[in-house]
Amino acid sequence: MSLTVRSAVAEDEQDVVALWRACGLVAPYNDPVTDFRFAKAGPSSDVLVGVDDAGELAGGVMVGHDGHRGWLYYVAANPASRGTGVGRLMVRAAEDWLRERGIWKVQLLVRDTNTQVVGFYEHLGFEVSPRVVMSRVLETTSKSEVA
Numbered sequence: 339m340s341l342t343v344r345s346a347v348a349e350d351e352q353d354v355v356a357l358w359r360a361c362g363l364v365a366p367y368n369d370p371v372t373d374f375r376f377a378k379a380g381p382s383s384d385v386l387v388g389v390d391d392a393g394e395l396a397g398g399v400m401v402g403h404d405g406h407r408g409w410l411y412y413v414a415a416n417p418a419s420r421g422t423g424v425g426r427l428m429v430r431a432a433e434d435w436l437r438e439r440g441i442w443k444v445q446l447l448v449r450d451t452n453t454q455v456v457g458f459y460e461h462l463g464f465e466v467s468p469r470v471v472m473s474r475v476l477e478t479t480s481k482s483e484v485a
């Protein structure tokens with residue numbers, strides 16, 4: 339499939355959120371609209387989209403870095419386009435975005451309900467890292483309060 343990968347613009351927001359929902363990527367504790375706008379707002383993160391010749395959204399990825407490591411979120415291929423290289427293209431585009439900013443290692447989290455996707459990432463050269471991920475909700479600094 340021939341796709342153009344570009345940085346998402348505000349007009350893409352609705353389609354991107356619909357894609358994330360169609361791909362089962364929206365968790366109840368995440369507001370995807372806030373996530374989209376927050377990622378677009380700063381210099382250390384972006385949302386990339388893959389658009390076909392008809393202008394339809396075929397894939398997307400949220401990419402960013404924290405000054406040390408690069409992270410991927412919302413890696414998505416439109417269900418109608420699966421198995422045609424869209425997912426690979428989005429991951430590679432995000433990796434290029436990170437490389438251009440001097441980041442040499444990329445990481446991502448896979449939910450324990452989505453482990454079937456591990457094979458996809460391994461196919462692209464990722465390895466499962468033996469780490470314990472710890473997190474805590476910061477009650478007073480939610481994205482909606484700072485946006």
Ligand SMILES: CC(C)(COP(=O)(O)OP(=O)(O)OC[C@H]1O[C@@H](n2cnc3c(N)ncnc32)[C@H](O)[C@@H]1OP(=O)(O)O)[C@@H](O)C(=O)NCCC(=O)NCCS
Pocket residue numbers: 361362363412413414415416419420421422423424425426427446447448449452454455456457458461462
């Ligand atoms: C994961 C996802 C992005 C893959 O997109 P895709 O466009 O179907 O994948 P591609 O066609 O680019 O696949 C690239 C390669 O990985 C392989 N592959 C794809 N899914 C795989 C899987 N689950 N296990 C093993 N290999 C897989 C393909 O066969 C292809 O191999 P090839 O290049 O040798 O032919 C897509 O299935 C998706 O959107 N899933 C729902 C959202 C999701 O779970 N995202 C990840 C959150 S962590």
